[in-house]
Amino acid sequence: MKKIQIKQRRRLILLLIVILIIAIVLFLTFRKKDYTVTYNVGDFEITESYHKDLNYYSFILTKGETNLFSTVNNQHFTAKKIVNQITGYQEEDETCYILSSNKVRFEPLCTKNEEQISYHLTSDNMKEKLERTTEEQENTILTTYNNINIYNYAYYDYYIWNYRGFYHINENIEENITLFDQDIYNPSLIVQVEDILLIPDYNADYYFDKIYLLDMNTGKTSTWNLDTSIYFDSAILGVYQKEVYLVDKHEKIEWKLNIEKNIQERVGTENSGGIIYENGWTNVSMNRLIYQNNKFTGLNILDYQITDQGLYAIYENYQKKIKENAPTSIVAQKINDIFYLINDNLYYFSESNGEMLIMNYFEWNFNSQNVIFIS
Numbered sequence: 001m002k003k004i005q006i007k008q009r010r011r012l013i014l015l016l017i018v019i020l021i022i023a024i025v026l027f028l029t030f031r032k033k034d035y036t037v038t039y040n041v042g043d044f045e046i047t048e049s050y051h052k053d054l055n056y057y058s059f060i061l062t063k064g065e066t067n068l069f070s071t072v073n074n075q076h077f078t079a080k081k082i083v084n085q086i087t088g089y090q091e092e093d094e095t096c097y098i099l100s101s102n103k104v105r106f107e108p109l110c111t112k113n114e115e116q117i118s119y120h121l122t123s124d125n126m127k128e129k130l131e132r133t134t135e136e137q138e139n140t141i142l143t144t145y146n147n148i149n150i151y152n153y154a155y156y157d158y159y160i161w162n163y164r165g166f167y168h169i170n171e172n173i174e175e176n177i178t179l180f181d182q183d184i185y186n187p188s189l190i191v192q193v194e195d196i197l198l199i200p201d202y203n204a205d206y207y208f209d210k211i212y213l214l215d216m217n218t219g220k221t222s223t224w225n226l227d228t229s230i231y232f233d234s235a236i237l238g239v240y241q242k243e244v245y246l247v248d249k250h251e252k253i254e255w256k257l258n259i260e261k262n263i264q265e266r267v268g269t270e271n272s273g274g275i276i277y278e279n280g281w282t283n284v285s286m287n288r289l290i291y292q293n294n295k296f297t298g299l300n301i302l303d304y305q306i307t308d309q310g311l312y313a314i315y316e317n318y319q320k321k322i323k324e325n326a327p328t329s330i331v332a333q334k335i336n337d338i339f340y341l342i343n344d345n346l347y348y349f350s351e352s353n354g355e356m357l358i359m360n361y362f363e364w365n366f367n368s369q370n371v372i373f374i375s
Helices: 002-030 124-130 286-291
Strands: 035-041 044-051 056-063 066-073 085-091 094-100 109-112 115-117 143-145 148-150 158-161 165-169 174-178 191-193 196-200 207-215 221-231 234-240 243-248 253-258 263-269 274-277 281-284 303-307 310-315 318-323 329-334 337-342 345-350 354-360 372-374
Touching: 066 094, 066 109, 066 115, 066 318, 085 124, 094 124, 148 165, 158 354, 191 234, 191 243, 221 243, 221 263, 234 274, 243 274, 243 286, 263 274, 263 286, 274 286, 281 286, 303 329, 310 337, 329 372, 337 372
Parallel strands: 115 318
Antiparallel strands: 035 044, 044 056, 056 066, 085 094, 094 109, 109 115, 143 148, 148 354, 158 165, 158 372, 165 174, 191 196, 196 207, 207 221, 234 243, 243 253, 253 263, 274 281, 303 310, 310 318, 329 337, 337 345, 345 354
16 A cells, blocks of 8 residues: 555655746746847848837837838737738839738838838828728817817827816826926926836925825826935936936936935935936036936837937837927827827827827816826
8 A cells, every 4th residue: 555655645745846947948948038029021131029028019110211110019929020921002202011910900101202200191102002991070169168178088088187187087087196286397306217107395485305196097196205305407317117217416426316215316416426317317517407408318118309300209210200290399108109290289190090189178288297197
């Protein structure tokens, strides 16, 4: 009897070892990891990369003098060499390509006069060839709230500064959240960390030692009392991994604010200098933080830039025009979707949907900086 039990135990141990080995092999095979592979499809050389940190693919296509890029977000495949066919279309000075794949639906990649452009900027004839024809948006007002004309929601929440707090607007909510008893015309230190807004106590004079935390999902606020006061003569540098970096120009101190742990940490002084994120952390002088317009870079898949020629999406050394006319300002970026103002109109753009008018508010003609937050 004992020999039978010993054999059964050995078999069980052996089975567990085999299962463990299989689990390890599967984990090593299918786990997410960075890679870059170069291959050819037709006349194109494709450099395909997966970026684990931000969970996206990038594709750089090269054919002679033609260079195109595309990115695909929030997906991961075990297979590589995702593009298996490229079909080209020509219409006068426009050229477009459809990338075929068993894994991904790509939006068309287009050029005009050797410049990469969004396919939404191509002619109607080209759109018909691409089978991407869209109806012209009618821009019908859905509703009006406190002089804000609302045309679309695009499934987002909007927090609009009204000088004493926010109008909170989505498909189901229209509410006024009042925080202050006096008008604040330049709320430059409000910063968004995912779905939380950090709002200094603008009821104070010269400096603040309290921050309001507004949950953008619920519209509810809480209070964070700082260990050390911060002067309003400060500037937001950026947000990295849910932590806010700002420089107090009056005291010549760089602070890091961790809202999850309610920790205020000094990370820069006049003597030691400070730090800034520019595709990686860089040590800089305090004078640079105080006297230059410093902003974190390299934290998004795409960057956006306004020029005299229009609005561009930028990936590394490549760029794509997505709008012919220059917007007034960029309001927010949600992965590869972007919100921007043109005078007093708020627009939304995505490569899959094109441009959409969201709202119109006359006040934006006079105040367009740091007054709209989107979650």
